[in-house]
Amino acid sequence: MNVQLVTTKEQLEDAYSVRRTVFVHEQHVPLEIEIDQFEDEATHVVLYDDNEEPIGAARVRVLDGIGKLERICVLSTARKKGAGKLIVNKLEEIATSQGVSKIKLNAQTHAIPFYESLDYKTVSDVFLDADMPHVTMVKEVN
Numbered sequence: 103m104n105v106q107l108v109t110t111k112e113q114l115e116d117a118y119s120v121r122r123t124v125f126v127h128e129q130h131v132p133l134e135i136e137i138d139q140f141e142d143e144a145t146h147v148v149l150y151d152d153n154e155e156p157i158g159a160a161r162v163r164v165l166d167g168i169g170k171l172e173r174i175c176v177l178s179t180a181r182k183k184g185a186g187k188l189i190v191n192k193l194e195e196i197a198t199s200q201g202v203s204k205i206k207l208n209a210q211t212h213a214i215p216f217y218e219s220l221d222y223k224t225v226s227d228v229f230l231d232a233d234m235p236h237v238t239m240v241k242e243v244n
Contacts, residue, residue, distance in 0.1 A: 103157070103185060105192040108146035116156035117148040124175035131232045136173075144172065147192050149185055158185045162193045169197025169243075171207040190220055198243050205243055211235040 149158030
């Protein structure tokens, strides 16, 4: 598996394809919410398996000096194999290269233990995003 910075239209479509599978088809998020007005300002990554098939995707934006990880997803067939950790590590690398010292994300509540294992701390009460329970989590980085 390898995480690639999206630099081509084909890679971006691969990322969108994974996001549509996970968020729109699996979790029933409306497409008009999933693909939003921040796509062009975000830095996207796509995770490919050993056969160069897209199996994960995410994006990161820097807002007010804080890295914001967004749209982190992995196809169901690739979960529990370290794919999510590879994606988060790459997003953190991108954010810290832009000088941030704090990273935040809005995690679906079922994913809290995963993010805690990567040293993220919950800093909010539960709230709904796309009708799913989420919390905001943060991590201090060097």
